Amino acid sequence: MLNFPEHLEGFKKIFDSSQPHREPLPGAWDVMLDSFQKLLVLRCLRADCLIQGLQDFVTAELGQRFIEPQTSDLSVVFTESSSSTPLIFVLSPGTDPAADLYKFADVMQFSKKMSAISLGQGQGPWAESMMHDAMERGHWVFFQNCHLAPSWMPTLVRLIENINPLKVHENFRLWLTSLPSNKFPVSVLQKGSKMTIEPPRGIKANLQKTYMSLTNDFLSSSTKKADFKSLLLSLCLFHGIALERRKFGPLGFNIPYEFTDGNLNICISQLKMFLDEYQDIPYKVLKYTAGEINYGGRVTDDWDRRCLLSVLEDFYCPAVLSSDHVYSASGVYRQIDTKLDIKGYLAYIRGLPINDTPEIFGLHDNANISFAQNEAFALLEAVVRLQPRATSAGGKTLEEIVEEIVAGIVEKIPPPFDVEEVMEKYPVLYEESMNTVLIQEVIRYNKLLEVICLSLRDIVKALKGSVVMSSALELMARSLFNNVVPDMWKAKAYPSLKPLASWVSDLLQRINFLQRWISNGIPPAFWISGFFFPQAFLTGTLQNYARRSGTSIDTIGFDFESVSEITEIPDTGCYIHGLFLEGARWDNKAGQLTESRPKELYTQMAVIRLIPKPNRKPPASGIFVCPIYKTLTRAGTLSTTGHSTNYVISLELPTRHTQRHWIKRGVALICALDY
Incomplete structure (x- = not known):
């Protein structure tokens, strides 16, 4: 390690590389270290590429088949059963x-x-009768979803224990399915043959699984044989993309939907049926049945439905019928010759990369970084958990560390606001709704500050033995020790993903924002991230305009413009700041949305002016309707508006690209990051 600074340029080259796991180490490092030790260096420099490095390591040491997805073979399990x-x-x-x-x-x-x-x-008696009949006649019986019938499981145990191999027909087989559940009988697990079918990971594995289940007869069964083959490949690619977008977290979908093979199979059946029944290919019908019903039926978030339909647009369109059509800019994912049979399609699929590139999803290369880092850290945590547990003597106890943390927080947390003083200075006025917004915010923050102060006081007493350490206080102590916000604080707080230290710092900034407002009057620009409930602030802005102009608030919408500097409070509307862009960045010079820089996951958004306008019609083109969320998870509880509780409002951002380009990128504005 002493000569690391001597090779900074070489290590920087690895850090900047698109394939750092295959770059040679500089100087003697490449010769002195073995292949496993090189993985340790990779972990330090580029944790996001550690999984690819491990795949190369396993391939070199054990062989390619150990990283290839395996297909299930029921005949092997059946042969070994009785x-x-x-x-x-x-x-x-x-x-x-x-x-x-x-x-x-x-x-x-x-x-x-x-x-x-x-x-x-109510299915228990019928299942029991079915099993007795099958045992006598040598049939198979298939009980699905055993986890949904926990009360019937003791009966199942009795039935299985009473099976006499000498009296039961030798062809009888009992097949069971169940989610992992503590209600499932252990004795049945011990006696049975257990297998699990994991969903294939990656587009390649998904395509392989689908095409291995198809036959040449089925491919040739449509009256529009060539069109059916082209659209079938398109549909299977779409299915793989819909499944794999989940791994990118909120950039893929706000909510990770569990699309299944059933969704794909019904779409394949409908595709064949519509091609056979219609003279011209009914793309509109195909898109509606797949995007709004078969897949869209599972989607509960409006913004996710917008994304799903935008992705589907690329796969159900006339362009895919062309033999030279490409689905990705690199041409790796492309349409192939429709004269090929199943073997030809499988040969093409085997040539696809194991690890999907973000381009096929319409995402920026940066999308892989956060996903890959999370995957690598999860793997390393699992490895650490498998290590023998060892204890070391010395160091501070948990109680001592918690006492220090509590003392640090108590020192920083200010006393609650004087609500009466605030109400006196900012009374409820018809012509100024912002006074009401301020009072509501002060009351909400006071409730949070009271819970924090009270719980910190109680935990100090509990640590000293003055009061009993309740289970709630014990959980709080554990959270403080782990740098996590305690649950009793979260229950009274605003949505946040920050660790404890950052959360406390953020809370102090929010309180300072309100304190400056109280001391100096309405600010020229509002820190939208500092509001407990930003929707109330936005409604207040519309109310002010409606009352001054005498217009109905229901007819007013916001117009948007970005500004470089703020000089004074605007006559109408307001300025907001404190937002972050994910999936793209803001070009201040051009005043529009543009592509992210490499390795830059989040960028600060310019100051936005919200201008209330009655009967406003949004522009037909040249803009991207960008949602604002409170936190990076984006998902929340579905409200009666059809939006997530995490959702604030949507802005119209100027752009040279089409709206679909940014929708597939997963672009959104975020009020607060997770650090």
């Missing part, structure tokens, strides 16, 4: 083994000798 051995599918989100089992039953000529039932309330 009539007294239950076959248990442990379900994972996004998978449904039913289709694979029905296909296997067909191969084994048991499709007419298999009975299936989805367990739930």
